Amino acid sequence: GGSVGGRGPSSRRASDTADMSVAAVRPSRVGGYLATAGAELATITGAELLVDGTLPVRGALVDSRRLAEQPGALFLALPGAQTDGRLHLSAAINAGAHALIIQSGGEGEAVSQEIRTAQERARERGVSVLKTPDGPRALAQLAAHWRARFDIEVTGVTGSVGKTTTKEAIRVALGGADAHVAATPGNANNEIGLPLALLNMPDGTERFVAEMGMYVGGEIRSLCTLARPRIGVVTAIDAVHAERAGDLDAIEAAKGELVEELPADGFALLAADDPRVLRLRARTAAHVILVGSSEASDVRILSAELDQVSARTAVVLSIAGEKIAIDLPLFGVHFARAAAFAIGVAQVCGVDLKGSAERLSTFELPGGRTSVQTVGGVRIIDDSYNAAPSSMAAALATLGTSRGARFAALGAMGELGGYSAEAHLAIGRAAAESDLTALLVFGSEADGIAEGARSAGMTVDQIVRLSADEGGIAAGAGLIADRARTGDTVLIKASRAVALERLAAALRERLSGGVA
Secondary structure, eight states: OOOOOSOOOTTOBGGGSSOOOSOSSOOOOOOSOSBSSHHHHHHHHOOEEEEOOOSOBOOEESOGGGTTTSTTOEEEEOOOSSOOGGGGHHHHHHHTOSEEEEEOSSOOHHHHHHHHHHHHHHHHHTOEEEEESOHHHHHHHHHHHHHHTOOOEEEEEEOSSSHHHHHHHHHHHTTGGGGTEEEOOTTOOSTTHHHHHHHTOOTTOOEEEEEOOOSSTTHHHHHHHHHOOSEEEEOOOOOTTHHHHOSHHHHHHHHTHHHHTSOTTSEEEEETTOHHHHHGGGGOSSEEEEEESSTTOSEEEEEEEEETTTTEEEEEEEETTEEEEEEESSOOTTHHHHHHHHHHHHHHTTOOHHHHHHHHTTOOOOTTSOEEEEETTEEEEEETTOOOHHHHHHHHHHHHTOSSOEEEEEEOOOSOGGGHHHHHHHHHHHHHTTTOSEEEEESGGGHHHHHHHHHTTOOGGGEEEEOSSHHHHHHHHHHHHHHOOTTOEEEEEOOGGGOTHHHHHHHHHHHTTOOO
16 A cells, blocks of 8 residues: 555445455465665665675665574664664675675775675675665665565554553464464554565565654654554543644654555544544544543443453453453453454454454563563562653553552653653542552653642542662562562553662562562
């Protein structure tokens, strides 16, 4: 799909069409070489050809240490504040790189010498060497060229929260590797991560799920130019990265680039319960599928019930007149939305929904995301990977359903710009409504959470303010470990910069009988 060239029909619902599937034609499978020689790479990228090697190239990396796992790949050598990839050219050749693309500019003597040495070694081994002033642009050109060779089905996923979880749920629901489905690894969702993921799609890939992130407008449109999605998913619009992205209107405009770029025969799956996401249906020519709890939803969440013993979530969906039950191995009612999006995409792709639901029952969150663990009889919900106002509120809502005493250990939500003060106060008020035994607030940047909780009725002795340094972490772990009993629940959540995973680790150690 390419750009639809403006706004399309604003209310064209998929349910109004005869065929809700895009799987009528079996996609072609990924395979073959990206290039057979350096001259071909130069033609694709416009880069200067320093050594015209004879080795064929498949895949690309920016970390020379990974070449041992992927010999034959192209190594893109980029300068960096901490590590200059251009100092590792010879190592890349030794590890099995078949081509090097070097970003020029700012070379000191060490880099210049390494480039000369690498060229000599490359000539001996048939390795291609190219030079360009803009490495990311060359990478994008390679990815776009590679993607255009194959008629694969691409689903783009964006949103302020829940992108990675939803992307992984879609991958699993569609059948994963067994069904020739690939996805961007981890949260590789930017101008480097997505092109690399496209170039490194496994041979045989027929469907690809592309996570798409942004800091400023235009970035998602550029990613769509590379990936060419025919299916688009927008999970939420919140004030994440507002410090850089601008206000909520700017974030909404940027997220909407995904649905604008879908073709007229494509499908836009939108969060029905998010007013800003819902407005995006006026910006696409694609068929619109609404996903959520509202009655207007095409994929409707009928129920999401938490099992306090197994820490699983039982979800029931309604789709096309059929009820689908999913036993999610995740603890949190907000995970129902990721499952609903995944089932919606499965339906669009013509994949058996019962089979998708069964696969989702074994779904595991990507590394670093929410984990639920019971230690010493105390359930720890470690959601320290990241935080936004909507995800923080959802986590507190989940905590509010837990039996026993409830402890919330919260830190700041970063990069909210002008929304920060009110957002932290609102989360404090939500914490007060969760009937907590204690609220621990880490770092002065999160003081608004404590203030909001106090204004909503929490008593002073229920609120503990701590520093986010090692001393504060140790004190917080000790306080919770001393007060928590079997059957109690602890929520740990903050933005990545606060690093509250330290608290989770310290608390696990204390509760298991160790010394923090």
